[in-house]
Each structure stands twice: as C-alpha cells, then as structure tokens.
Amino acid sequence: MKSIVLGYPRIGEKRELKRAIENYWKKSISSEELLETAKQLRMKNWMLQSDYGIDLISSNDFSLYDQMLDMCITLGCIPERFSGIEGLDQYFAMARGLQNENIDATAMEMTKWFDTNYHYIVPEFIKDQSFNLNAEKILQEIREAKSVGVEAKPVLIGPITFLLLGKKKGDGFNRLELLPFLLPIYQELFNLIAEEGVEYVQIDEPILATDLTSEQQAAVKKTYGYFAENKSRLKIILANYFDCFGENLSLALELPVEVLHLDLIRCQLQLDDILSHPLFNGNKILSLGVVDGRNVWKNDFKRSLRLIEKAKKKLSKDRIWVGTSCSLLHSPINLESEIGSDRLNPQIERWLAFAVQKLQEVVQLRDLASGSFDDRLYSILEQNKRDLQNKQDSELIHDQNVKQRVRALTDNDSQRKSPFIKRQKEHRKTLNLPILPTTTIGSFPQTKEVRIFRRKFKNNEISQEEYDAFLLNETKEAIKFQEDVGLDVLVHGEFERNDMVEYFGERLNGFAFTQFGWVQSYGTRCVKPPIIFGDVARPEPMTVKWSAIAQSLTDKPVKGMLTGPVTILQWSFVRNDQPRSVTCNQIALAIRDEVNDLEEAGIKVIQIDEPAIREGLPLRRMDWEVYLDWAIRAFRISASSVADDTQIHTHMCYSEFNDILQKIAEMDADVITIETSRSKMELLQAFVDFKYPNEIGPGVYDIHSPRVPSESEMEKLLLRASELIPVENLWVNPDCGLKTRDWPETKAALVNLVGSAKKMRERILQFS
Template sequence: MQTHNLGYPRIGSKRELKKACEQYWSGKIKLHELLEIGKKLCIQNWNIQKQAGIDLVPCNDFSYYDQVLDMTLTVGAIPKRYNQIAVKSNNEQDLYFAMARGYQKNGLDITAMEMTKWFDTNYHYIVPEFYKDQEFQLFSNKILNEFEGAKQTGINAKPVIIGLVSYLLLGKEKEEGFNKLDLAKNLLPVYIEILKKLEQQGAEYIQFDEPFLALDLSDKAKETFRFVYKEIRAKFPKLKFIIATYFDGLKDNLSLATSLQADVLHIDLVRNPEQLEEVLATIPNNLSLSLGVVDGRNIWKNNFEKSLKLIEKAAETLGSERIFIASSCSLLHSPCDLDVETQLNSEIKNWLAFAKQKVEEVVALKELASGTTDETFLNIYTENKNAATSRNNSSLIHNNSVKQRVNAINEKDTRRKNSFNIRKNEQHKALKLPLFPTTTIGSFPQTKEVRSWRAKFKKGELTTVEYDNLLKEETKRTIKWQEDIGIDVLVHGEFERNDMVEYFGEQLEGITFTKYGWVQSYGSRCVKPPIIFGDVSRPKPMTVYWSQYAQSITQKLVKGMLTGPVTILQWSFVRDDQPRSVTCNQIALAIRDEVADLEKAGIKIIQIDEPAIREGLPLRKADWQNYLQWAVRAFRISSSGVNDEIQIHTHMCYSEFNDVIHNIADMDADVITIECSRSQMELLDAFAEFKYPNEIGPGVYDIHSPRVPSKEEMVHLLEKAQAVIPANQLWVNPDCGLKTRHWEETEKALKAMVEASKQVANSLTKKELVNQ
C-alpha cells in the first residue's frame, strides 16, 4: 500500500506567492526575486509532504498563475498576437503573464487570453486557443526544471501533467472547420519528448490528470484517449503512469479508463463513493487502484471509519500491494495549514483539516489500514472518531426556527407578483433611464488606504465612528466621480466590504471564518471562503446602512448590492451533513429579508449577484435538472418578495450559457449582466438564439486584465451586441466588479465606456428603434 497526493496549494500559508507576483507586476521586485520565492514555496511544499510520510510527492503542481497556462506555454500553443512580446521580452515569464493578463506597454496593446471556471470549482483557468493544423513544440522546460528541483531537494518526485486529451478538451477552437481533438497527433510528439526527458532524469511515476474521464464524452474523445495512451505506452514500457480522474465517478467511461494501459487508475471516492464496487468488479489484474478518500475540496476532517471501510474493501479484492491512498483531487482547492489558525472557535476547529492536515490524514489511513499497532496512529484514530461524534451532537449546528421557516416555503414565495412584461413598464416609468444605460457591477478599487482603515478598525486602532467617517468620504468621492462622468445607475463602491461572500458570511449566523484560510481563485486573486457549519439565518440588516447613505447623497439611482444564495453556497466550505439545497434555501431566506429591507429603505434597483450558478452545475448532464431546479428556485426565493417597480439585477461571469439558457431565463431577473469582453461577445450568442426576453448587460471591459480598452474597442463590442440583441434591452457595464483594479486604469476605462455608450445610442435613429 502506497500514499500519494494529487497536488498541493501553491499560494503559501500567508499568500506569499500572491504578494510576490503583484510586487513583480508593479516593478517592486526583480524577476530573480520572484523566482526565488517560487522556488522556496516548492521546496517547502515538497518537504511538508515528505515529512508527513507521503510516498509519491507531486511536482509541477506549482504555478505562478495557472496550471493550464503552464501547459500552454510548455507545448508552445502561444497565440500569434503575442509574437511581438516573445521577441521584445527578455524572459518567458513576461510572455506568460501577458497571455494571462494582457499587455499594454512598449507600444503594444494585446488582449489577454480567455478565462473560465475549472469544472465545477471557483478556480479559473486560462483557456488554450487552438487553430486548424496547429503545430506545437517544447517551448518551456518548467516540468523538467521542477522535477530536477525536487531531485536536488532529495525527493524523486512524481511529475503532474495535464493529460493530452483533457488539455485539448479544455481549449477552444478559434476558427471554424476543425475539431480540436484533431490536434492530438500534432501535440503527441511534444508530450513524448517531455516524457523521454523525464525518464532520462530518473522519473519513475508520472501522473496524467484526465478529469474529462469523469464527464460525458463523445465517441471521438474516446477514440482520442485510446490512441494517445496506446502510443505513449508503446514508447515508454518502463515508466509508471497514474491516470487521475476526479470531481465525479467514471460511470460509463469505466471500461475506457481501465483500457488505457496505465499502471494506476485514480478515482474520486468523495464525490462518487458508489463507483468503487463496479471498479473493483471490472479492473484488470495489471492495474493498481488509487483511492481518493480524503476530500480535496472541503475542510472537514476525514471520517476515518468510513474511509477505512472503502480501503479495506478494495484491499480484500485487489490485495494491499495494488492499493494507493490519496486525496480525492488536488489540494489546490483547500487552505494551506490549520495550525496557523489561532482565533477559530476551538470546537469548530476540531472538526477541520486543511491541506497540511489532509496529507497527514492520507498517511494515517495507510497506517491504520495496514493494521498498525503504533500508538501514535491509534490515538489519531480515537481523536478522529471523537471529533466526528462532537460535530454530530454539537448545539452549534441546529436552529429549529430556521428549519421550520425553510419547511414552510411555498410556491408563492418563489414568484414575483407579475410577469416581466408587466414589471418592465412599471420600472421604466419609475426609473426613467436612457437607451443603453451605463452602470458598474458593484465594487470600486480598494486602495491601500481603504484596506489599512479596515485593518486598523479590526485591531481597535480606529473607533466605529472614525472608520465610518473615512468610508463615507470614500463613498462620497466615488458617487460624485460617477455623477461627473455620466454613469446612469451608480454603486456605492463597497469600501466597507472585504469580499463579496465573506462580508455577508460574517453577518450571518451558522457561518464562521478563518484568518489564513485562503484559496486561489485565479492568478494572484485569492479568496477566504466562509465555513458554513450550521443552520444559516440573518440576525439584522447587512447592507441597508451603506446603501441608504449612498442614495442620500445623490439624485441618481444607486443599486443595492447583494450576493446571491447559490454563490454564497458555492464559494463557501459547506456543511456535508445535510443536502446542499437545504443550506441554500436557508441562505435564500436571509437574502430575501435583506432585499425587503432595501426596498423599505427606498432602494429601487437591487442586484443579487449569482456568478456561481453555472459553476455549480454537475459534470454529468443527467444530474443537471435536479441541481438547476433547486438553484434557480433559491434565487427566486431571494428576489421575489418585492413590488413590480423594484428592478432586480443579477450578475454572472466566466460561464458558458448555451445549455442552461432556459434556466437562466427562469431566474426571472429584470436585468442580467454577464462577462463578454474576453470572448468578444461570443457568450451573447446563447441569449440571442434563445431570444432572451429580459434586459441584459454584456460586459465591454475586461476587469481581470490591467489593460485599458479604448472607446473604439467598446463601441465595436456594443455594435456586435446590438446586432443580436434589441437595443432597448441592452445595458452597458464592465465584466465584473472593480475591487482589484487601480483607480487610474478604472477611471480611463469607465470614461471610455460612458463615451462608447453615448456614441452607440446617438447612432441609432428613431426609425431603427421603432423597428427593434
């Protein structure tokens, strides 16, 4: 029996990588300093796992931005628009960051590559761009260098490589007339070159991440899997290959996965424990099985009793020598280390495990399954059992009034008073907005000063009155600036908020927070997910004070800004002792109460952000409808308690909408704003083909990149939008909130956005409007 780990968080327990990258981007440190910090984090991560007792420690799971982008650079799949950067830049790291973030200096203005969600997680990856007959080459030696670095540290590590087929499936065809899987024959020689060099360096095991084996696959995809792994095995009879699947069960792809001539097949027994029986019944005699029993995506302690039953069942069938024990997926989705949390409620802390502790759990499970008599591990088992009992019986978890209210939800609670056709007339009369109204998604840049005020307030160095006065001045300045440039619907800027989920979680019962429980969302962007441990309720209003203040200092409309129930659920670590739908309804009722209070306070437009609805979609289409039914219903519970003239907005970003457009429409938001700029309005096609009835704001400004788009660029995007969506349904807005941007670039971009809106509106004649 052996242990391994599929991947480890790279950001550092106190976000050292985030800070280093941002310092490099701002010119505060040199490239060699950034690379040195990255090297130290790699060595630290390798040693944590080695010292814990992991047999196969992963390498190449580290990344300065994104593992998919790493692979894109490695195989030379560099879009041609970056050729000039490759020539002008002194290092591949700047080319790499330009592909992720865009590039706007040295006389060049180049857009970033598209970004989207990594399966059903809140992690974002950079989407590879593919062209017909595209050629590939070994461009970057990152995989080889990290393996050598581990070797020098005294670890014969296991390189982790995104499998060739999954890499192609993660990408996007950028021209018509071909299937991206046709590129497998062109890409395979580069993979073979990498494997040859790793074998020469002394690699023994290679982990190929092939998560698409847990998804619905076309016949062509299945054929490509067979072709690729047959070729790889023929070239490397001695290398040991682990094919890692995760986020769901193999199901109808089981026979395909077991036929790929790997040495070890990894399965996710957290997401789909039911698959074990079928896998054991069909697995070939020459294939070992890796059991993903420690949850890589949540923070609860492993239930050793349940995991050991699975391990023992597998060992009885295959023999312990063919069993590997592992995390269910990469620990990228977990915070780094629970040990640094000194302020958590001790009872709740005893229920938790972060990445470092999960690695220790993997090792403990191996020892316990092997029949150890070592008292250290026997004591660990007893402590684990006691923690599970403590959690089940804790008075912190249950609130009967919340349970009763959820059980009392009826159909009336999920419907607005009238249909959108009636509501829109009431809203147009009440709001009196122009054609192509402009707004932003919510947050404005949080400067060092704003963040320092929050830190001082938390430390007690500022009184509540002093802190409020500082925030009021910043809010007043932001409101006036929006008025001055001509934005139609204003936002207060959210300077009082740390994060769009954390801010609400801190004010809801049944939720707690960590100090250092950060996980990577994209690039240097990290989030600190709430921990939903019990029944959720809202003891008092959460946003009314600041929304009411902002509205009191302007004659223009100010949006109330809320985060929706599904997004709070998806972007939290959620309790696993009841269905997620029940927890979501609890949150929905809390948001419903907040919406009602905003209406009473005179707020006429209320935005309930739901960027995570599409993200939460199960990986298998057969499971979609059940999820969509309760997710859409939860949104409607949160939004339906107001009068017709109150305009409800929602926001979604980095999602593919084609397959779920009917469900998006069923949410019945009066206005939806979506990310569209990186895809050059491609995402709007689904709304156009469906003839989406409500109003829509396709983003014209990519806020995830520091480059500032020109007015002409935004005009072009708006004209593309107008070509498929009637002008009287269109809003104009950025892709997302502006919290992470700097004021200088924000001011330039939003001024250009307002000018673009006016230019397009003025270009329409009355006749054209009548025709639309």
Template sequence: MQTNILGYPRIGSNRELKKANEAYWAGKISLEKLQLTARQLRRQNWETLHNAGIDLIPSNDFSYYDQILDMCVMTGTIPARFKALKESLVTPSSPELYFAMARGYQKNGFDATAMEMTKWFDTNYHYLVPEFDASQKYQLLYNKCLDEFKEALSLGIQTKPVLIGPVSFILSGKIKEEGLQTAGLLDKLLPVYIQLLQSLQQAGATWVQLDEPTLVLDQTPEHQELFHYAYTQIREAVPALKILLATYFGGLQDNTSLAIQLPVDALHIDLVRAPEQLDDILAAFPENLQLSVGVVNGRNIWKNNYEQSLQLIHKAIAALGKDRVMIATSCSLLHTPYDLDLETDETVLTPQIKNWMAFAKQKVHEVIALKDIIAGNDTLLKDNQATMLERSTAAIIHKPAVKARLAALTAADAQRKSTFPARQKAQEEILKLPLFPTTTIGSFPQTEDIRKLRADFKKGVINREEYEKDIRKAIQDSVQLQENLRIDVLVHGEFERNDMVEYFGEQLEGFVFTKNGWVQSYGSRCVKPPVIYGDVQRSAPMTVEWSSYAQSLTNKPMKGMLTGPVTILQWSFVRDDQPRSETTLQIALAIRDEVVDLEKAGIRVIQVDEPAIREGLPLREADWQTYLDWAVKAFRISVSGVEDATQIHTHMCYSEFNDIISNIAAMDADVITIETSRSQMELLEVFSTFRYPYEIGPGVYDIHSPRVPTVEEMTVLLEKATQLLPARNIWVNPDCGLKTRKWPETEQALRNMVAAARNMRVAITATA
C-alpha cells in the same frame, strides 16, 4: 501500501506568491526575486510532504498563475495575437509572454487582450482557456516540468511530476477555426507530450501523474477514442515510466471500461465525490493495474471520517491486495487552505469548530493516519470517532426556527407579483433611464488605504466612528466620480467589504471564519471562503445603512449590492451533514429579508449576484435538472418579496450559458450582466437564439486585465450586441467588479465606456 498526494497549494501559507507576483507586475521587485520566492515555496511544499512520509510527492503542481497556462507555454499553444510578442523576445519562455497571455498586454507597440478565463469544472478556480488554430506550430518551448523535477531531486526528494493529460488539455480549450478537429490537434500535440515524458524518464522520474478529469464527464465515442489513441502512443514512447492516470471531481460511470483498459500503471479515482463507483471499478479491474483511492476530501475543510474511508480502502484491499492500493486525496489540495495550525485566534475560530477541521497540511497527515490505522493504530481511529460523534450532536449546529421557516415555504414565495413586461414598464416609469444605460457591477478599486482602514478597524487601531467617517468619505468620492462620468445607475463602491461572500457570512448566523484560510481563485487573486457549520439565518440588516447613505448623496438610482444564495454556498466551505439544497434555501431566506429591507429604505435597483450558478452545475447532464430546480428556486425566493417597480439585477461571469439558458431565464431577473469582452460577444449569441426576454448588460471591457480598452473597441462590441438583441434591452457595463483594479485605469476605462454608450444612443437615434 503507498500514499499519494495529487497536488498541493502553491500561493504560500502567507500568500507569498500573490505578494511577489503583484510586486513584480508593479516593478517593485526583480524577476530574480520573484523566482526566489517561487523556489522557496516549492521547497517548503516538497519538504512538508517528504517529512510527513508521503510516497508520491507531486512536482510541477506549482504555477505562477495557472497550470493550464503553463501547459500552453510548455507546448507552444500560443494564441495568434501573441505571436509577434513571442518573436520579439529573446526566450519564448519569458515571463513577459506568460503574464501577457494571462493579463493582456498594452506596451512596447503591442496591444493584445488576455486569454479567456473560465471555471475549472465545478470549482471556484479559474483557468486560462487554451486557444487552438490551424496555424499553431506545437513545440516544447519550455520544459518547466523537467526543471522542477530536477530542482526537487537536487534537494534529495524524488517527486511525481504532474501534467494535465493531452486529451483533457485539448477538451478544456477552444478550437478557433471551423474544420479543425480534436483528433488532428492530438496528432500535433502528442509529439510534444512525448518529448516532455521522455525527458522525465531520462532524468530518472519513476512516476508521472497525467490528469484526465474530463473522464468524469459525458464523452462522445470520438472523444473516448482519443484516450485510447493518446495513451497507446505514450505507452510505446515511454515504456519504463510509470503513469498514474488521475480522474477527480466525479465518477467514471460509462467511462469506467475505457479508463481501466488504458495502458497505464495506476488509476486514481475520486471516492469523496463518487464512492459508489468503487464496486464497478473493482469488478473489472485488470491485474496489472494499481488503484489510487481518493478518500481524503481535497475540496472541503472538514476532518476525514476515518470509519467511512476505511470501509472503502478495505474493500479495495480485499479485491486487489495492499500492494496494489494507494491511499490518496480525492483531488489536488489546491482547493484547500494551507495549514490549520496557523489559526491561533480563538475569537475568530473557536476551538470546538476548529477541532472539526483539516486544512491541506492536516489532510496530508490524514492520508498517513489511514495507512497507520490499517497497520494497527487503534488510537488514531478512536480519537477520530470521538470527534465525529461530538460534531454530529453539537447544539450550535441546529436552529429549530430556521428549519420551521424552511418547511413553511410555498410556491408563492418564489414568484414575483407580475410578469416581466409589466415590471419593465413600471421600472421605466420610475427609473427614467436612457437607451444603453450605463452602470458598473458593484465594487470599485480597493486601494491600499482602504484595505489598511479595514485592517486598522479590525485590529482596534481606530474606533468605529473614525472607520465609518472614512468609509463615508470613500463612498462620497465614488458617487461624485460616477456623476462626473455621467454613469446612469450608480453603486456605492463596496469599500466596507472584504469579499463578496465573506462580508455576508460575517453577518449571518451559522458561519465561522478563519484568519489564514486563503485559497487561489485565479492568478494572484486569493479568497478566504467562510465556513458554513450550522443552520443559517439573518439577525439584522447587512447592507441597508451603506446603500441608504449612498442614495442620499445622489438623485440617480443607487444599486443595492448583494450576493446570491448559490454563490454564497459555492464560495464557502459548506457543511457536509445535510443536503446542499437545504443550506442554499436557508441562505435564500436570509437574502430575501435583506432585499425587502433595501426596498423599504428606498433602493429601487437591487443586484443579487449569482456568478457561481453555472459553476455549481453537476458534471453529468443527467444530474443537472435536480440541481437547477433548487438553485433557480433559491434565487427566486431571494428576490420575489419586492414590488414590480423595484428592478432586480443579477450578475454572472466566466460561464458558458448555452446549455442552461432556459434556466437562466427561469430566474426571472429583470437585468442580467455577463462577461462577454474576452469572448468578443460570443456568449451573447445564445441569448439571441433563445430570444431571452429580459434586459442584458454584456460586459464591454475585461476588468481582469490592466489594459484600458478604447471607445472604438467598446463601441464595436455594442454594435455586435445590437445585431443580436433589441437596443431597448441592452445595458453597458464592465464584465465584473472593479475591486482589483487601480483608479487611473478604472476612470479612463469608465470614461471610454460611457462615451461608447453615448455613441450608440446617437447611432440608434439617427437610424430610428
């Protein structure tokens, strides 16, 4: 039997890539130093997998920023606004072009906005969205895949290069011109893919993994035909290269017959997300195909239940024989932290809970262990069975009071006292805001000084009194700045918060944390998700003190800032011993208590962020409504304990709303802020068509790029917004929090934003 890893984390066990990228962007290290760090990380990963005994070791799963962006550069899928920059460079594979596409570019006479970014399926990983237009000339600009295969080979390690498959690459992008068809795009792109694959075949590659995760989505007959066409062409072009077609994040369902008929050598399926698909696949599996069974969870941190995995593996072996079955992770381990062995602080992660966990390195050994158990190692199985039993009966997991409160919920707990029109009138009387009120999403730049302050407090270098004094000073400065900029609804800046989920998890029961459990969110942005191991409840207020202090500094409204229950769930590693809906409702009740306490403290505007509500949507439309029912219910429970005059905001970013707009409206938030700057207000059209009845803040500048948008740019976006929405309902804000930005660019961008809002007030008044 062979063992197969689909991909491995690339940021480094100590976030070396993040630090090197950011140092390079800041001009503190050379390109050569950045590339050296990358080579060291790739070598460490390959050697870890090689030494563990993995047969199919991935290469080209490394990326400086994003694997889809890599594919764009490799295939010459360069948006038109970057073509002048590309032509000005000596080599088109230059990092200058690569990072410009990711982050935007505003120097040397060029000014281009970054590529749009959205979530990778239902994960918290963000990818850069390919842009397709008729003028593009696809060509192999940079053979990164071949370079990294040769690099591993020079170390004596044979790897399996990994590429996003041609159909999923196209379907993950956006066609920017009417009349341009996916079939025509495939015809143009396939020669580049074939050139890539031929170069790998010539270099001695035996296996190549082509990821086609869109096969777990609902597909039209036209799209299904694209797979037939693409893989027939590929098979003819590289007959000697073994192709492993990888699907993950769900089951094949009605795409099963399509997938097993494609002319490839092995099919990978995700049996963690969709174990039920195995029977259908085995019933019709061709004799010439190998099956890679993804039984080790690549998206969570709990130890594998070997008994459950072995049932699936033995079923596959019984049907196909050992030589045709590969044991694998369910998906790439990109979504899990590096190494549990780095968690040495028992005050942070207790030995009991740590014993229930497995990070990427440990999951690699779980794949090997399953193979060893099949070969007769009963000790490994018995040890695992003991761990599973101990966890299932642990007293720290279950809280009867939490379960009783959940059982007592009624429909009234998810209803505001009045409908939105009545609430809007009450809020206008209390808040007295101008047309096009300005605000920010919540966080302000987290400078090195602020991060050091929090770290020093955690380490005991400074005491609580010193820490709180400096946090108050940072809040005071931010309030003064916002008043000087004439922003209408202020925020306290969140200087005390490490992460929008971690901060709340640290104060809720049922959560535990890690010191080094970092995973990549996008580019150099890494998050350290909390771990939900048991029943969740709030034992004390979490934000009231800081919000109250900030409100005491100003006569303007101060927003209370909270993270919503679905986002806390989605951005945590979640317990797998009860339905996700139950865990979410437990969190919702904890957030409800905080919302009520904020109102009691005099906070009249409260934002409950739910950027992950679209991310949590099941991949198959048939499963949507069940999820949306409990997700919307959880949000409404969180916010429905307040009076009409208290204005409830929510924020969502980098999501497509077209197909769930009615559910977004059902959340009954008074104000929603969304990302619309990268899409040039495209996302706003659905709110207009639907006649969305609430107030909306369409983000007018992209905070994920260091470029500062002009007043004119933002004014144009707001003018577009007024063509779609009533001016009375439009807010003016960035598209996300400002935590990752620097102060100079932040101040200038906000100054421009306020000026754009004032321009719009003048324009609307003049036409009234």
C-alpha cells in the same frame, strides 16, 4: 501500501507568492527575485510532504499563475498576438493582457475549472496548430525536488483534457484533429522526464468525469495506446477527479496505464463498480482518493477504512494507494495558523482539516489500513471518532426556527407578482433611464488606504465613528465620480466590504471564518471561503446602511448590492451533514430578508450576484435537472418578494451558459449582466438563439486585465451586441466588479465606457 497527494497549494501560508508576483508587476522586485521566492515555496512544500511521510509527491503542480497556462507554454501553444513578447512578460501577457506604446495584446479567455471556483486560462487553437516542446520548467522542478531528497512525480494536464477545455479560433476543424500533432510532443516530454530517473508521471484527465462522445472516447483510447506503443520507462498514473468515470469506466479500465486514481469523495460507489467489473483483473494499482481535497471537514476514518478494506479483499496491499481525492489546491493550507486567532471557535476548529492536516490524514489512513496497528494509531482512531461525534451533537449547528421556516416554503415564495413585460413598463416609469443605460457591476477599487482603514478598525486601532467617517468620504467621492462621468445607475462602491461572500457570511449565523484560510481563485486572486457549519439566519440588516446613505447623496438610482444564495453556498466550505439544497434555501431566506429591507429603505434597483450558478452544475448532464431546480428556486426565493417597480439585477461571469439558458431565463431577473469582452460578444449568440426575454448587460470592458480599452473598442463591442439584442433590452457595463483595479485605469476605462454608450445612442437616433 503507499500514500499519494495529487497536488499541493502553491500560494504559501501567508500568500507569499501573491505578494511576490504583484511586486514583480509593480517592478518592485526583479524576475530573479520572483523566481527565487517561487523556488523556495516549492522546496518548502516538498519537504513538508516528505516530512509527513507522503510517498508520491508531485512536481509541476506549482504555477506562477495557472497550470493550463503553463501547459500552453510547455506545448508551445502560444497565440500569435503574443509572439513578439518574451519570457515572463509573455507568460503574464497571455494571462492578463499587455498594453504599452508598442503592444496592445488582449488576454486569453478565462473560465472555471470544472465545478470549482478556480479559474483557468483557456488554450486557443487554430487550424493546423503547431506545437513545440518547452520542457524547461518541468525538468527544472524535478531536479529541484531531487536536491532536497524528493523523487517527485511530475503532474501534467492530459492531452484530451487540454484539447477539450481549449477553444477553437476559426471554423473548419475539430480540436481532436490536433491530437496527431500533440501526441509526439507529449511523448518527447515523457522521454526527457524518464531520462531524469523518474518512475511515475501523473496525467490529469478530469475530462473523464464528464459525458464524452464516442469520438472523444476513441481519442482517449488512441492517446494512451500511442503512449503504450512508444513506451518510455515512465509509469502512468491516470488521475480522474470531481466525479465518477461513469460511462467512461470500461474505457478507463482498458487503458494501458499502471495506476488509476479514483475520487471516492465525489463518487464512493465507483469503487464497487470497478472491483466487480469484468475488465478489472487486479493488475492495475488503484489510488483511492479518500481524503477530501475540496472541503475542510475532518476525515471520517471509519468510512475511509471501510472503502480501503473493500479494495484489500480484491487487491494485494502493494496495489492500493491511499490519497487525496484531488489536488489540495482547493484547500486552505494550515489549520495550525489559526491557533490563537479569535476568528475561529475552538470547538469548530476541532472538526476541521486543512492541507497540512490532510497530509497527516493520508498517512494515518495508510498506516491504519496497512495493519500496523499500535497504541498510537488506536489513539488517533479513537480521537477521530470523538471529534466527529462532538460535531454531530453540537448545539452550535441547529436552529429550529430556521428549519421550520425552510419547511414552510411554498411555490408562491419563488414567484414575482407580475410577468417581466409588465415589470419592465413599471421600471421605465420609475427609473426614467436612457436607452443603453450605463452602470458598473458593484465594487470600486479597494485601495491600500481602504485596506489599511479596515485593518485598523478590525484591530480596534480606530473607533466606529472614525471608520464610518472614512467610509462616508469614500462613498461620497465614488458617487460624485459616477455622476461626473455620466453613469446612469450608480453603486456605493462597497468600501466597507472585504470579499463578496465573506462580508455576508460574517453577518449571518451558521458561518465560521479563518484568518489565514486563503485559497487561490485565479492568478494572484485569493479568497478566504467561509465555513458553513450550522443553520443559516440573518440576525439584522447587512447592507442597508451604506446603500441608503449612497442613495441620499444622489438623485440617480443606486443599486443595492447582494451576493446570491447559490454563490454564497458554492464559494463557501459547506457543511456535509445535510443536503446542499437545504442549506441553500436557508441562505435564500436570509437574502430575501435583506432585499425586503433594501426596498423598504427606498432602493429601487437591487443586484443579487450569482456568478456561481453555472459553476455548481454537476459534470454529468443526467444530474443537471435536480441541481438546477433547487438552485434557480433558491435565487427566486431571494428575489421574488419585491414590488413590480423594483428592478432585480443579477450578475454572472466566466461561465458558459449555452446549455442552461432556459434555466437562466427561469431566474426571471429583470437584468442580467455577463462577461463577454474577452470572447468579443460570442456568448451573446446563445441568448439570441434562445430568444432571451429579459434585459442584458454584456460586458464591454475586461476588468481582469490592467489594459484600458479605448472608446472605439467598446463601441465596436456595443455595435456587435446591438446587432444581436434589441437595443431597448441592452445595458452597458464592465465584465465584473472593479475591486481589483486601480483608480486611474478604472476612471479612464469608465470614461470610455460612457463615451461609447453615448456614441451608440447617437448612432441609434441617427438611424431610427
């Protein structure tokens, strides 16, 4: 019986990779220094896994930005606009865009990796797309691993997942038509990998966890048939995760691969389905993903061993592997880093396992299931039982008042007082905004100075009065800048906040926090997801103070800025002892209380961000309705208590809405702001086809790129939007918050944004 890990976090325990990359962007270090840092992190990861006893360790799970971007480079799938750029500059230009005196290349699109908060770079395909192999990174990492005694299995994004998650540029072709051009490139890569003496290659095809058409299923069959016919010496581990094989199970069992990996966290029942399936004859190895790669709770050894024992009744031990459900990319790195920190309650710490601890769990489960039972393993098993029982019995988890409040919810709690058409008239009277009103999504740049003052306050190096004085000055400057530039609905800038979920979790009961529990969201963007361990309640107002102060500084409306219940849920590590819908309703009631207090303080525009609504959608359509019903209801519970003349905004970014627009409309937000700049307003067509009834702010400025869009560029996007959406329902705004940008580019971009709106207003008046 072997142990397997599908992938390991690459950012480093102290975010060493993030700092190295950002220093490279700032030209503080050379490319050689960046690549050396990356190499040392890879080697540390391999040696750590080897030392813990992992049998099958991954290579090529490391990336400087994103694994799908890496696959684009490997396969030579590089859009034409980047052809004049070379090396790392080209790589990062594809991810972030590049703007200088010679080049103005927009970044490739970015969206969520299935139902996670990890963002991937979306491959772009044109008709008759050509592919060319660049195997340098993959082969180099194989050799690096060997140099420290690790015989690694390279991880590759599978060809079907790569094609189906990519995007066509232009009409007249089907992405799967590119498969005949792509498969020989993969086969050439397999041959080169085999020449390095590698035994196994892991091919990630999580697209098999989704609903596939018969054409797509046929493409899967063709792909792996092709690999079998052109057989290299490599053995294929076909990795599916995030859900069951479902309707693709028979197809998967027929594929000529040596190993099938199963996610038994998301889909425990599929093991029974496979073991009893007529196509399963025991010739394949089953890799059992029994250790959760996406949550932080200690593994229930009794449950996991029960699943492994089922497999042992049908398979010999050498045909059973024990592993993680998916890559540990989605997990914080090391719980031991929290020892001595005052952030995490030691009792809660007892219930947790991060990536390093999950390596231990994989090996311990392998040893326990292998039958080599001794006093050490018996002690480990008994300690696991005690820790789980301690969690179940803990008084920290339960709040009867919260439970009763959720039970008392009725349909009236999720209904606005009047329909949108009536509310819209009230807003126009109360807010007196121009046509095409301008605003931002909420946050302004979190400068080095802001972060220093926050750290000093946390470390008790400055007093509350000194910190408040600093925040007040930052807020005053932000309000003045917005007034000077001519924005219509202002924001206070969120200088007192760290992360849009962490900030709220720190002020809610039922949440725990780490000091070093970083997880990669995209590129160098890392977050520390809160841990929801118990019933959620709001003991006191969370945002009213600074929103009210900002409103007192201007006659223009200032938005109250909140994170919505579904996003707080999705971007946290959620307790696993009750339905997620119940936890979501608890959060919704806490946000509802905050909305009421903001309104009472005179805030007439309140934004409740829900970028994770689409992200939380189950991978199979048959499961959508149940999720969407409780998710949309939770948002409405948070937003529906306000008067008609209070305007509710929501924000969503980097999501495809086409197939759930009915539910988005049922959220009944007065204004929805969305990301559309990278796609050149393509997403808006879905809102038009659906006849979306409320107001929309399609983003005209890509904030994830350092380039500053010109006034004419944004005006073109606005003109396109005005052709699709009635101008009386249009807002003008960036794609997302400006927290990660610098002030000079932010100011320049917002000047252009307001200028484009003014020119559009003149155009509208001219032709009206």
